[in-house]
Amino acid sequence: MADPSSYRPKPGQIPDSPGVYKFRDEHRRVIYVGKAKSLRQRLASYFQDLSGLHPRTRTMVTTAASVEWTVVSTEVEALQLEYSWIKEFDPRFNVKYRDDKSYPYLAVTMNEQFPRVQVMRGQKKKGVRYFGPYGHAWAIRDTVDLLLRVFPVRTCSAGVFKNAARTGRPCLLGYIGKCSAPCVERVSPEEHRELAEEFCDFMAGRTGTYIRRLEGRMTDAAEEMEYERAARLRDDIEALKKAMEKSAVVLADATDADLIALAEDELEAAVQIFHVRGGRVRGQRGWVTDKVEAVTTGDLVEHALQQLYGEETGDSVPKEVLVPALPELVEPVQEWLAERRGSNVSLRIPQRGDKKALMETVQRNAHQALGLHKTKRASDLTTRSRALEEIAEALDLDSAPLRIECYDISHLQGDDVVASMVVFEDGLQRKGEYRRFQIKGFEGQDDARSMHEVITRRFKRYLADKEKTGEWADGENGLTEEDGRPKRFAYPPQLVVVDGGQPQVAAAQRALDELGIDDIAVCGLAKRLEEVWVPGEDDPVVLPRTSEGLYLLQRVRDEAHRFAITYQRTKRARRFKASPLDDVPGLGETRKQALIKHFGSVKKLRSATIDQICEVPGIGRKTAESIAVALAQAAPAAPAVNTATGEIMEYATDTTDTTDATDAESETTAGSAGEPVSAGSPDERRGQER
The missing domain is CATH 3.30.420 (Nucleotidyltransferase; domain 5)
Known part of the structure; x- marks a missing residue:
């Protein structure tokens, strides 16, 4: 790793003008090309304190061993030179767009004496008119087949063309009228080129003029009672319209x-x-x-x-x-x-x-x-295996983490705090084992405390189920699924990932330590710089940019974030829309919050007397009577039940998560004692929707 100060240009050496610069490594290979309106200002930005640079920029400047530049007169010249150098040197740190496939074009070889219509891929050639690219080659051939009836341009290869000219007999397309057969001189080179130009004009979008011209010819032929020619022109018009239908009008005519x-x-x-x-x-x-x-x-x-x-x-x-x-x-x-x-x-x-x-x-x-x-990328078995091995190596694990659980906290300015748990096994999602948590112990923007509570609740249940199953070695203990796997939370992960940095990682590790669990690894992935944090370390683990392990951790983290934020939004919407107090006339948001704060919940408010309601500041007797009537008319919601104990956890309305139907099949409610309840019955999956 090179020290950027070792090759930093001297003050005043860099010109304050437009230009293009190159960073080279110790082997003189160009690793980055950039342009700047002011070379002095741009290059100076690379030689600041390394801690202030973006991680990818920091990697680039520490890989480089020298920098050089070329001054140009205008910014346009800088843009052109930058493009030329990127094409020439293929620098490893520049953005490289790669086609997800080799796209086919419809090409007309106007550089030949007898232009040919064909499908072409790869680098474009001078003198050839290109149309497309198309998603599939068969789409081009279908279009060409329709247009050859009207524009019988040559489509055969050079060998077929020469053979037909030698024998004096055209190919099949020449006999059925889909080629003007210039090989046997049915048309002159000038007439055939005119056909090719008309074909190009039509493909370029000038369709209306040509169709109107054919319609005029058809009308003239009909008036002159040349009905066969009129019928052929009619069929030609239909063929052109059918070809046009393959690409619907999306913008105004003549828009390029x-x-x-x-x-x-x-x-x-x-x-x-x-x-x-x-x-x-x-x-x-x-x-x-x-x-x-x-x-x-x-x-x-x-x-x-x-x-x-x-x-x-x-x-x-x-x-x-x-x-x-x-x-x-x-x-x-x-x-x-x-x-x-x-x-x-x-x-x-x-x-x-x-x-x-x-x-x-x-x-x-x-x-x-x-x-x-x-x-x-994720479905490739080899790639997934390499990703798990890279994670194990980076975190110094004894073996690849075949089961990874990731946790994320979501809230809106400290309100409606919820958490999510997503599970990846062998690098793939297991949505049937996703869980949701409602944080009830406190409200506030303290992700570390929330993370500590969630990890504690999840692994308390793990320890409880582990004790019941006797290390789940005996499948006759009654706590195994049909496939022999432990039920609910009895199956531990090899790696716990949290969405966040040092505070969240420390909170998760502290929760595991308090429970006496020492065989589960913990790490965190911070969003901004994609750094991997491990407990007890002041510096993060920086995985290589091309690491499949980093890519897998990012997918796990993003899925946990999606799962948490969807639940939080649903919960917030239900809180604001489903309150029976909304139907009380004249009762504003401030007094609603005062009522809930005074009684603690709508359930306790429903059981209160009118006199007790009047004790809330700002609530008069008439308003109290209206509140009592509204609460009496509102039907109570269905309770969520812990099927293991029969305990009623809380009242909640049934809200099906329409965001992801598969996720709705694997929900979890949080018990009043702070322990998550496994999703198994419809009653358990009510109310804690994400």
């Missing part, structure tokens, strides 16, 4: 735009692009990237624009590019795009109307792409 949307988390980002030409979606593509540097959404957009248009010129760059966030320096990027197109390009964020609605669709596609990428 690319829409770019992003979905990202702390480690990865997915990009989706919709290509709209002539108001219709003509192609779609997507990328996924690892965040190997500290980047904002605007930076990701800028990198995506470089990737998308770095090799494009002319009409391949649309008039309008719609993005979710603008780069830090918008004007140079717009100038760069305008140079590549040859005319002005609008780069903006859609605010309303059809374009904003379409952007939301692209955004949903980006989120789905990121989710699919994560699912594929």
Whole structure:
């Protein structure tokens, strides 16, 4: 690990002008390329105190051994040079978008004497007109098959073309009218090129003009009683309309735009692009990237624009590019795009109307792409095994943690404090063993105390069930499921993960120590910097950026957070919407809270007399009578019951979690004594919904 001060340029040596810089490692390999409006200010930011740098930036500057720069005259030149260097050196710390597949294009080889229509992948060639990209090659072939009836352009390979010219006999498409057969000189090179240009015009979106022209020819043929020619023209029009139906109109006619949307988390980002030409979606593509540097959404957009248009010129760059966030320096990027197109390009964020609605669709596609990428990555057995091994090595565990439980606390400014427990076994979710907890011991923004209470309650039940099962070695003790596994909380994890840093980790470890449990490891994952904290250590464990173990811990933490916050929102909504006091006219929120504070609960308030209600400050006799009537008319809710003891835990309304149907099958209520109750019957799964 190098000390950045060892290669820091001397004061005044760096020019205060636009430019591009390169960091090199000890082997002279370029590891990072960046651009700056002011080289002096940007490079100075890398040589500050290491503790103040983003972890990924800190890793980069400590890996580097030297820095060099090149001064340019404008910011546009800096953008162009940065793109060229990234393509040339492929630096490891730069954002790299990678296609999730090799997208096929519909290509017309206008650089040949007899242009050919075909499916093409890979690098684009000069003189070839491209349309797309498309999601599947068969979609291109279906479109071409419909259009060849109207535009009989050559589709055969060079070998087939030469063989037909040698024998004087066209291929099958020439006989059935789907090729104009230039190989046997049925049309001249000029006529065939005109057909190819009309085909390109139609694919480029200029469809209305050509269809109106065919409709005029059909009408003229009918008036001249050439009904066979009119029928052929009618069929041609239907074929073109059918081809157009494959891409519905999403924006106003003649709109040419690319829409770019992003979905990202702390480690990865997915990009989706919709290509709209002539108001219709003509192609779609997507990328996924690892965040190997500290980047904002605007930076990701800028990198995506470089990737998308770095090799494009002319009409391949649309008039309008719609993005979710603008780069830090918008004007140079717009100038760069305008140079590549040859005319002005609008780069903006859609605010309303059809374009904003379409952007939301692209955004949903980006989120789905990121989710699919994560699912594929998580489902790989080899990857999961490597992730568990990396976690075991980083935390110095004796073996891979096959069962991981993660806990998260959620509240709204100290109110409605709840917690979640999610379970991953062998790197995969076990939603049937998720649990929810309601924190009743206190209210306030103290996540450490809440974490201590939850861990204590969960592992008290573990110890109780463990004692009943006699170490669960004997399956005849009556506390095993059909598959032989211990019921409820009797099955311990090898690793407890908490959402948070040192305070939450210390609280969890203290709870385990108080219970005498010393064979379960504890760690915490802090959101901001993705650092892994372990008990008793002043410094975090920093897993490598490409670590599968870090990725698995992040998935576990994010799932616990989702589970907790959904429960908290549902509980809060029920508290505000389901109170029988809402029906009392003239009773405001302040007096409602005063009533609950005085009596402790709605149940005790319901059993109070009118005189007792009048004792609450601000409540007159008439209001007290209205409260008593409203509470008497309100039917009591169904009680939640602990099936193991028969104890009524609390009254609650039945609220089914519509957020995730599978989660609703694995809920847990919290008992008044602070011990969680396992989900088993419908009564147990009432009220503590997340």
